[in-house]
Amino acid sequence: MAHDKRNEGTSKMTALPRKTPAVFYRGGTSKAVFFKAEDVPENIEERDTMLCAVMGSPDPYGRQLDGLGGGISSLSKAMWVKKSTRNDADxxxxxxxxxxxxxxxxxxxxxxxxxxxxxxxxxxxGIFPLPDGPAMVRMFNTNTNKIVHAHFTIQDGRAVSTGDMEIPGVSGTGAPMRLDWMDPAGTAGRGVLPTGKAQETFSAPGFGEFPGSIVDAAAVCVYIPASVFGLTCAESPMAIDAMPEVMAAMEHVRRDAAVRAGMAETPEAAAQAAPRVALIAPPVPYKTLAGTEIRADEYNIAVRVASMENIHRAVQVTGAMSISAGLVVEGTLLNEMAVDLDTSEDLKIGNPSGVLRTRADARKNPDGSWNLVSTTAYRTFRRIMDGYVYHP
Incomplete structure (x- = not known):
């Protein structure tokens, strides 16, 4: 008689015991699940278990098929928000x-x-309701202890997300969201140049010594010449991802920079997401991921930024704020490598998805140090869905 195995182990089967209110958003070139802070467990182990289940991690196949994640770093994110008690934030x-x-x-x-x-x-x-019309929300980021001002429009109690603004890496158009990072330098506590140097010498196994710059504005990133690896930054992210020696060298430099910037005691102790590492190069003609031809005279500097050990398909906004600071601070590798740079105008960053325009307001102090007043970027956004997410 054949043995029916379909009901084996049913004693271990249980319905997912929890459901949590959540909203799924696209912001710029990323997507994330949003929660009210009151709905996120205070216990770290419980919180992490919940976030992993929501996103579908860990997944040895790299697809996050059992959750809301999308299998790449820009689609594996979560945020939680609460009303602030600070005088400078809402x-x-x-x-x-x-x-x-x-x-x-x-x-x-x-x-x-x-x-x-x-x-x-x-x-x-309903965390911070405002009337219809132009709005500004002051936001305190607990990860970096920095203030960001968001400027957008409210209509019928909701943020207006439809408009005619295009951003590289996103199909279609949306309403502009202006983000101003106020006093963005020093997320690691050491100013815009965490080591006090505009440039320093790095090395990586198989590639010898080469120059680099560590810049801290909204995020810490170390910048190294693409030419060290025989590259021009016209290469696609997938092409660079397929170069294991280059990716290993970039990770080696990133972990070294973490120690130099005071973010880790040893290279092995460096966090996965910070600092970041980027290849930079003077402008050359290239094709975006969408196949659009970009001329060399359309931008100031080319970048390919690594995110969680893969090359980002565009450029992170916090990464762009760091790049912007590096462009306007004299003596950095970015500042010296950029072409046709006018720091009083838009800064044009060539990336795999196109050209991102930013601004930075920096002032040189009498002692030679730099005061970074603000950096600015524009994004589009969309509320995709809301409801409940189920998890253990």
Whole structure:
């Protein structure tokens, strides 16, 4: 008689015991699940278990098929928001980068793309209601202890998300969201140049010594010449991802920079999400991921930024704020490598998805140090769905 195995182990089967209110947003070139802070467990183990289940991590296949994640770092994110008690902020928000394959919850950095949806979430979920019309929400990021001002429009109690603005890496158009990082330098506590040097010498196995710059504005990033690896930054992210020696060398430099910037005691102790590492190069003609031809005279500098050990398909907004600071601070590798740079105008950053325009207001002090007043970027956003997410 054949044995029916379909009911074996049913004693271990249980319905998912919890459901939590959540909203799913696109912000810039990323997506994330949003929660009210009151709905996120205070216990770290319970919180991390919840976030991993929501996103579908850890997943050895790298697809996050059992959750809302999308299998790449820009689609494996969560945020939670609450009303602020600070005098300089209306809301506080925390960002979590969820490891795809390992399920590590990394709170070491902010996400600039998803910062564009914090204000709309706060308005629409009643955390910080405002009347219709032009709005400004002051947001305190708990990861980096920095203030960001979000400027957008409210209509019928909701943030206006439809408009005619295009951003690289996103199909279609949306309403502009202006994000101003106020006093963005020093997320690691050491100013815009964490080591006190505009440039220093790095090395990586198989590639010898080469120059680099560590810049801290909204996020810490170390910049090294693409030419060290025989590259021009015209290469696609997928092409660079397929170069294991280059990716290993970039990770080696990133972990070295973490120690130099005071973010880790040893290279092995460096967090996954911070600092970041980027290849930079003078402008050359290239094709975007959408196949659009970009001329060399359309931008000031080319970048390919690594995110969680893969090359980002565009550029993180916090990464762009760091790049912007590096462009306007004299003597950095970015400042010296950029072409046709006018620091009083838009800064044009060539990335795999197109050209991102930013601004930075920096002033040189009498002692030679730099005061970074603010950096600015524009994003679009969209509320995709809301309801409940089920998890253990």
């Amino acid at each position: 809301v506080d928000y925390t960002f979590a980068q969820v490891g795809i394959r390992d399920g590590v919850i990394d709170l070491s950095s902010n996400c600039g793309n998803m910062t564009s949806t914090v204000g709309p979430f706060a308005i629409e979920e």
